[in-house]
Amino acid sequence: MTSLLWGALVGLVCGIVIAVAALLGVWAERKVSARIQLRLGPQESGPFGLLQTLADTVKLVLKEDITPTQVDVRIFRLAPLLVFVPAAASLSVIPLARGWAPFNIATGALFFLAVPAISVIGVLLAGWSSRNTFASIGGIRGASQMISYELPRTLSVLSLCVLTGSVSAVTIHDSFRWWWIPLNAMGFLVYFIASIAELNRGPFDLPEAESELVAGYFADYSGIRWAVFMMVEYGGLVAAAFFGAAVFFGGGLGIGGPVGALIFVGIAVMIVVTMMWVKWTYPRMRPDQLMNLAWKVLTPMALVQLLLAGIVTAVIPWH
Amino acid sequence: MTLNIESRTKTVSETGLPVDEIVVNIGPSHPSTHGVGRVLVHLDGDIVVKADMIVGYLHRGIEKMAENRTYLQVCPLTDRLDYVGSMYANWAYCRAVERLAGIRVPERAEYIRVIVCELQRIASHMMGIGSAAADTGATTMFIYAFDVRERIIELFEVLCGSRLTYNYVRPGGVSMDLPEGWTDDVLKFTSTVRRPLDEMDKLFFGNTIARGRLKGVGVLSAEDAVAWGASGPTARGSGVNWDLRKHDPYSVYPRMEFDVVIGDNGDAYDRDRVRLLECYESVKIIDQAISQMSGGAYKADGLARLITPPPGDAYDHIESARGSLGVYLVSDGSPRPYRMKVRSPAFCNLALVPKLAVGHTLADLVVVLGSLDPVFGEVDR
Numbered sequence: 001m002t003s004l005l006w007g008a009l010v011g012l013v014c015g016i017v018i019a020v021a022a023l024l025g026v027w028a029e030r031k032v033s034a035r036i037q038l039r040l041g042p043q044e045s046g047p048f049g050l051l052q053t054l055a056d057t058v059k060l061v062l063k064e065d066i067t068p069t070q071v072d073v074r075i076f077r078l079a080p081l082l083v084f085v086p087a088a089a090s091l092s093v094i095p096l097a098r099g100w101a102p103f104n105i106a107t108g109a110l111f112f113l114a115v116p117a118i119s120v121i122g123v124l125l126a127g128w129s130s131r132n133t134f135a136s137i138g139g140i141r142g143a144s145q146m147i148s149y150e151l152p153r154t155l156s157v158l159s160l161c162v163l164t165g166s167v168s169a170v171t172i173h174d175s176f177r178w179w180w181i182p183l184n185a186m187g188f189l190v191y192f193i194a195s196i197a198e199l200n201r202g203p204f205d206l207p208e209a210e211s212e213l214v215a216g217y218f219a220d221y222s223g224i225r226w227a228v229f230m231m232v233e234y235g236g237l238v239a240a241a242f243f244g245a246a247v248f249f250g251g252g253l254g255i256g257g258p259v260g261a262l263i264f265v266g267i268a269v270m271i272v273v274t275m276m277w278v279k280w281t282y283p284r285m286r287p288d289q290l291m292n293l294a295w296k297v298l299t300p301m302a303l304v305q306l307l308l309a310g311i312v313t314a315v316i317p318w319h
Numbered sequence: 320m321t322l323n324i325e326s327r328t329k330t331v332s333e334t335g336l337p338v339d340e341i342v343v344n345i346g347p348s349h350p351s352t353h354g355v356g357r358v359l360v361h362l363d364g365d366i367v368v369k370a371d372m373i374v375g376y377l378h379r380g381i382e383k384m385a386e387n388r389t390y391l392q393v394c395p396l397t398d399r400l401d402y403v404g405s406m407y408a409n410w411a412y413c414r415a416v417e418r419l420a421g422i423r424v425p426e427r428a429e430y431i432r433v434i435v436c437e438l439q440r441i442a443s444h445m446m447g448i449g450s451a452a453a454d455t456g457a458t459t460m461f462i463y464a465f466d467v468r469e470r471i472i473e474l475f476e477v478l479c480g481s482r483l484t485y486n487y488v489r490p491g492g493v494s495m496d497l498p499e500g501w502t503d504d505v506l507k508f509t510s511t512v513r514r515p516l517d518e519m520d521k522l523f524f525g526n527t528i529a530r531g532r533l534k535g536v537g538v539l540s541a542e543d544a545v546a547w548g549a550s551g552p553t554a555r556g557s558g559v560n561w562d563l564r565k566h567d568p569y570s571v572y573p574r575m576e577f578d579v580v581i582g583d584n585g586d587a588y589d590r591d592r593v594r595l596l597e598c599y600e601s602v603k604i605i606d607q608a609i610s611q612m613s614g615g616a617y618k619a620d621g622l623a624r625l626i627t628p629p630p631g632d633a634y635d636h637i638e639s640a641r642g643s644l645g646v647y648l649v650s651d652g653s654p655r656p657y658r659m660k661v662r663s664p665a666f667c668n669l670a671l672v673p674k675l676a677v678g679h680t681l682a683d684l685v686v687v688l689g690s691l692d693p694v695f696g697e698v699d700r
Contacts, residue, residue, distance in 0.1 A: 037462040133343045137365075137681070202456055203528055212682055214350060281522075283529045284456030286682045287365055 010102045014088040018235030022227075025234030025272070026053045032276040063223035068130070071220060075129035080221070080228040082122030087232045090116045091239050095173035095246045096264075098256055108169030109161060112243055113154045116198070116236065120146045123207065126229075127217035138216025141287060142207030146198060148294040153194035155302035156187040159309035160247055169247060176250020183312060187305040188248045190298050192271070195240040197294070199233055202279035206287055241271035339363055343681070347376045351454045351685040354695035358672065360684060367684055370676040372669060377699040385659040390416050390490060390626040393656065397646075398484035400661060401697040403446045406432075406439040407639035408661075408697070409488035414569070414635035415646040416490040420628035422619050428492035429570045430612040434505065435478070435487065436637075437601040437608070441512070442471040443640035444552075444594040451591050451689035452523050455532045460523045467515050470508055477501060490626055492618025502609050509602045516598055524592050533588035537675035537687035540585060547674070548667040551642025552593040553691055557585030563638035574611060575604045587690035594640075594692070625654045641665045641692060665697040 027042065027050060034041030042049025067073055093108040095101040105111060120143050127139015161167050163183075164175045181188075197204040208216035218229045245251065245267040252260025252267075285293070346357035355376035361369035381400060385393045397408040410432055417424060449464030472482045477498055479487045487494050523529050539549070544557040554561055562579040564572045580596040582589025630652040636645035642664025649658040668691045675691075676684045 033459075037459050038466055039462070133341060137343070205456065206682070212351065212685055280459050282457070282526065283452065283460075283523070283532055284682075285528055286532060286680060288680065289528075289531055 007103075010092050011088065013102070014091040015084075017091055017238075018084070018088055018231050021238040022231040022234040023053045023057065025237055026056070026230070028272070029234075029276055032273060033280045036277070036280045057227065060227040061224050065224065066222050068220050070131045072129040072131065075125050076220075077225075079122045079126035079129060080225045082125060083119045083232050084122075084228050086115045086118040086122075087235050087239070091235070093169055094239065094243050095170045095251065096242075097251070097261070098174055099170060101170050104170050105168070107167050109157055109167050109172060109247065112169060112239075113150070113157060116239075117146065117150050119232070123217050126221070130217070130220040132220055134213045134215075135217050135219045138207045138213045138219065141213075142200060142217055144287075145200070145204065145207060145290060145294075148291060149194045149197040149204075149298075152190050152294060152298035152302045153198060155299065155306055156190040156194065157247060159184060159187050159302075159306045162306065162309040162313055165313075169243070172247045173251055176254045178253065181249065183308065184248055184305065186301055187309075188244070190302045190305065191244055191248065192275075194294075194298060195244070196275055196278065197290070199236045199240065201233065201237070201275060203282040203284050204290060205279075205284060206290060237272055237275060238268070241268040241275075244268075244271055340368060345684070346373075351450075351688065353450060353688065353693050356669070356688070356693060356695055356698075358676075358684065358688070360676075360681065362681060365680045365682075367676050367679055367681060370673045370684065372672045374666070374669065374695070374698050377695045379700070381700050382659050382661060385656055387655065389654050390420075390628075390656065391624070393659065394489055395484065395486045398486055399696055400663070400700060401443075401639065401641065401644070401665065401694045402483055403694050404439050404443040404640045405483065405485050406436050406488060407637060407644055409485065410436060411635065411637045411639070411644045411646045411661075412659075413488050413490045414637065415633050415648045416626065416628070418635050419631065419633035419648050419650055420490070420626050422491045422622065422626075424492055424619060425616040426571070427612060427615040428617050428619075430608050431493050431497060431617060432488055433571055433575070433608045434502075434605055434612075435475070435485075435493075437604045438471050438474060438505070438508075440601045440640045441598045442468045444598050445471075447552075447640070447692035448519070448523075448591050448594050451587075451686070451692065452529070454685045454689040455529060457523055457526075457529065460519060463515060463519055463522065467512060470512075474501070474504060474508065477504070489618065491622045492616070494618075496617040502612075505605060506609060509605050512602060513599065516595065520592075520595060524588070524595065530588065532682075532686060533591060533690070534584070534586055536587045536679060536683045537690060538584065538586045539671065539675060543674070544585065547671055549642070549671060550664045550667065551638070551640065552580075552590055552597065553642060553668045553671070555580060556582035556590035556593045556690075558582060563636060563643055567636070569635075569637060571608070571611075572604075575607050577603050587686050590690040590692075627652070627654045636662065639664060641694065641697070642668060644697075661697075661700055663697045663700060665691075665693045665695075666700075669693045669698055 031041040042052035045051040045055055067076060090112050092103045093101055093105060093111045101108060123142040124139045127135045160172050164172050166172060200207050218226055245264055249267050252263035255263060340361050340363050343360045343362055345360060346352040347355040357373040359371040359373060360367055381396050385396055394409060397412040398405040400408040445464040445468040449461040452460035475485060476482050478501060479485050479494060539557045541558045544554040544559050558581055560579055560581055565579055577600040580593050580600060582593050628650045630650055632649040634645060634647040636643050644664055645662035647660040648656050651657040671691060672688060675687045
C-alpha cells in the first residue's frame, strides 16, 4: 500500500517536474537563442521575462480544444498521453543523491533508456491519426529516427554498466571514479548526440522540420494538446541532462553534500545550454544523412567505447 | 542522394496512379515557399518523382494596370514587382522609358542609381541566402543576414523615406538628391560590412551540415542554365559567365572594376554562395562609385511632367539581384504606355524547380526552391 502511495506521489511530482522544466526550458531556450541571434528575448513579463512562459501556458490552457473533423478521434486524443507518460516515468529513476533515486530499482539505467522509447508509438499515432500528409511523414520520420538513435544511446550507457558490473543507475552513480571521465569521453559524446536526436531537437529536428513539414506529427494539434508535446521535449531535455550528469559525472563528480548537489545541477545546466547552443548554430540534417550518422558513425563509436570499457574492466580488477 | 526514377517499375492502381506514390501539397501558404509559391509534389517514399510548380497566387495584373497610367504613375507599380529589390524594377522601367522618349540622364544620377542598386543587391542577396539558410533550419544565419539587410534598409529610409517600395529611380534621374552626409553613412556601412559577411561565410557555408545539405543538390549544368533561360546567380552558379553589368554594359558600370563571381558545380551550394560573394563585389562598386561621383543635376533638366514619347517600342534590361530584368514598352504616342511587358528573371529561374527537384528527397526540395531565390511579386506580376 505504501509503495502504491509512493508511486502515485512520485508520478505526480514527475508530471509537475516536466511542466516546470518546460516553463523554464522554453524561457531558457528563448534567452539562449536571443543571445546567439543578436536579440534580447522575453523582457517585459516578470524579472528577465521569466513569467513569459507562464503567460503562454495560461493562453494555451484557455484555448479551444480543437479536434479536426478528419482525424481518428480516439487515437488523436490518446497520442499526447502516450508521449507524455513514458517521459514522466523515466524521470523517476534518475539518481539524485548518493544511494537515492525516487525509484531505486535494480535495472534503473535500462529503465531510463527503454521506457521513453514507448513515446515512439505516441509520435507515430499522432502523425497517423491526423490524416494529414505532413503529419504522417513527420510521424514516420520521428519513429525511424527515435528507434535508430535508441541503439547508440543505449550502447553508450552500457559501457558504464560494464565498468560497474551493474545496470542500476544508483550503483553507477555511486561507484563513480574521476578517471572515468576521460575513459568515457567518446561514450558521453555519443550519449549527447543521440539524446539530441532522441528528443527531436535541432540539428535533428526532422520530424517537426518547420521549413518542410510545418510542424510534423503535431501539425494538427493546438492548445493544451500541442503544449503536451512541447512539455515532453523540454522534460526529456532536462531528464537527459540530469541522467547524463548522474551516470557520466557521478552526479556532483562524486562529491557529496550541498557542494556536490550544486556541481550536479551545474553540469546538467551546462548540458542543457550546450544542446540549445548546438540547435541554434547548426542547420538541420537530411533524413538519409541522419540515418548514416546513427548507423555508420555513432553506433561504431559506442561499440568501440564498450570494447574499451570491457578491456579496462578485465585488465584492472578495481572492484 | 539521387535515384534514377525511369528505371523503377511501378504498380499502377485502377485510376492509373502509381499506388506507392503520395501527393503532398506544399503551399501556397507554407513556411518555405518564399511567399505564395505552390508545389504539388509526388513522393515515392521520401523521393520526389514529380514536382509541379504552380504560380499565379500573387498576380495583380501590374502589366495591364500600367496601360491606364501615365509613364510617371507606372513607377510605383514597378516597386511592387520584386518587393525585395524595388530599385531594380524602378531602374529597368526608367531605362526603357528613357530609351523610348530619348531622355538623357545626368551623370550624377547614373552614379546615384549604381550606388542604390548595389546596396539593393546586397540587401536582396541577404534576404536570399538568409531564407535559403532558414529553409535548412539555420535560423541564426537568417537573423544575421537580416541584420545586414536592416542597415541598408535604414540607409534607404534616410534616402527616400521608404523601407521597401522606394519609387526613387524616376525617368530622367532620381526623385531627389542624396541627403547631406548620406554618402558618409554608406561608406561607414561598406567599411564595416565585410566582417559580418565573413562571419556568415564561416557560420553557414563553412559548416559541415550545411555543406552536406547543399552540395550536390539540384545540379544545373551550364548548357541547361542557358537553355532554360536562367540568369543571375542561378546561371552563374552553374559556371555561366553572364552578367549584364559586364557583358551588356549600361550606365557607368564600364568605369567600375569588379569581378563576375562564378560557381563550379551548379548545385544549391554554389548558387547560394555566389550570392554571398557577389556582395563583396557590390561593396567594391559602391566605394568606387562614391569616389568617382561629382556634383551636378540629379535629374534631367526640362523634363515634362507628362512624358509623351513618340510612337514606337523600346526594350532595356539590367542585372537585378535575380538576373536579367527586362522591360519592354510600346508607345502609341499617347501619355500612357500602350503595352508593358516585364521579363522577370525570378519567373524564368523558378521554371527550373520541376527539373531540379526530381530524384531528390522532400527535404531537398525546399533547398532547391531556396537556392533559386524566387520573389513571387515578380514571378506573378
